[in-house]
Each structure stands twice: as structure tokens, then as C-alpha cells.
Amino acid sequence: MPSASQTPPEPGMPDPAARRQAMARAGAATTDELRAALARAGAAAEAEDLRAPETGLVMVRGRIGGDGRPFNAGEATVTRAVVRLPGGETGFAYHLGRDRTRARLAAILDAHWQRPEARPALEAALAEIAGRRADAAWQAARKAAATRVNFFTLARGED
Numbered sequence: 433m434p435s436a437s438q439t440p441p442e443p444g445m446p447d448p449a450a451r452r453q454a455m456a457r458a459g460a461a462t463t464d465e466l467r468a469a470l471a472r473a474g475a476a477a478e479a480e481d482l483r484a485p486e487t488g489l490v491m492v493r494g495r496i497g498g499d500g501r502p503f504n505a506g507e508a509t510v511t512r513a514v515v516r517l518p519g520g521e522t523g524f525a526y527h528l529g530r531d532r533t534r535a536r537l538a539a540i541l542d543a544h545w546q547r548p549e550a551r552p553a554l555e556a557a558l559a560e561i562a563g564r565r566a567d568a569a570w571q572a573a574r575k576a577a578a579t580r581v582n583f584f585t586l587a588r589g590e591d
Contacts, residue, residue, distance in 0.1 A: 454541075454545050454558055455525070455538070455542055457561060457562045458525070458538045459527060459538065461558070463533050463537060466537040466538055468557065469558060469561065470541060470554075473544065473553035473554045474553065475541070475550050479515035479539070479540050481514070483512065483513065485532035485535045486511065486512060486513075488509075489507045489510070492507065492508050508528055510528060511527050511529060511531060511532055511534070512525065512527075513539040515536065515540055516543065517544065517547075522543060523538075523543030524542055
């Protein structure tokens with residue numbers, strides 16, 4: 433039996449992989465970037481809370497080397513929100529941290545993203561956010577590389 437990620441979307445439903453990518457980009461966005469993305473798409477930030485933003489803990493598991501036995505690395509704070517738009521679209525969001533506004537805005541963005549007419553503008557805004565994030569990561573890596581020190585050993589010639 434194919435997994436949910438391999439099952440083709442039902443007619444009229446958005447592609448789950450595309451939605452997952454959009455939410456990954458929204459997950460990296462700040463509260464202000466989410467507000468700007470919604471405004472750019474002309475999407476209202478009003479929605480009914482099905483599950484008001486709430487904060488809790490999740491257990492983080494890890495593996496040594498990526499293939500060792502799993503172990504509990506510790507706990508992380510997560511905030512989640514679930515909203516419904518007047519048109520019936522339901523949006524979900526989970527964020528590391530305690531920013532309830534950010535989680536709610538991401539859920540609203542997810543709900544609006546499911547509307548075919550809003551999707552192109554939201555995709556463009558999320559792509560712009562991802563580009564800015566990638567550029568900031570590249571700048572940080574370049575700055576760190578400038579301070580890199582290579583150590584090596586010279587042969588002493590005693591032999």
C-alpha cells in the first residue's frame with residue numbers, strides 16, 4: 433500500500449509535496465515576513481481558531497551518525513495553531529518556540545495557500561523569503577570562512 437506522500441492528490445486538491453514545501457518556507461519565516469506575505473497576496477489575516485495557538489513540549493530524538501540507535505536528545509518547545517477560513521479551508525502550523533502569533537499566521541497562510549487563486553502570490557512571497565534566508569545563510573558562512581584557520585604539521589627532519 434503506498435504511503436500518504438506517494439498517493440496522488442484528489443481532484444481539486446493541492447499537491448501535498450508542494451504544500452509541504454510551502455509550509456517549510458513559512459516555517460523559516462518571521463512573524464513580519466508572514467504578515468507581509470499575506471498582505472502581498474491580498475489574503476485577510478482573519479480566521480476562526482479551531483485550535484487556538486498553544487505551546488507544549490515535544491521529545492527530540494537523534495541518532496549518532498544518522499544510522500545508530502535512536503536516543504532521546506531532549507525536549508523542544510513547539511507552538512501549534514489550527515484555523516479555518518470562511519470558505520472552509522483549514523490551515524495547520526507547528527513552530528519551534530513560543531511565538532503564538534507566528535504559528536497562527538502560518539496556519540492562516542496554509543489555509544489561504546489551498547485556494548488556487550491565492551497560491552501564485554503566496555508562492556512568490558515565500559520564494560522571496562527563502563531567497564533572503566539563503567542569502568543571509570551564505571553571508572554568514574562567508575563571514576565564518578574568513579576566520580578559518582588551517583593547522584598543519586611540518587616534518588622536523590630528524591630522520
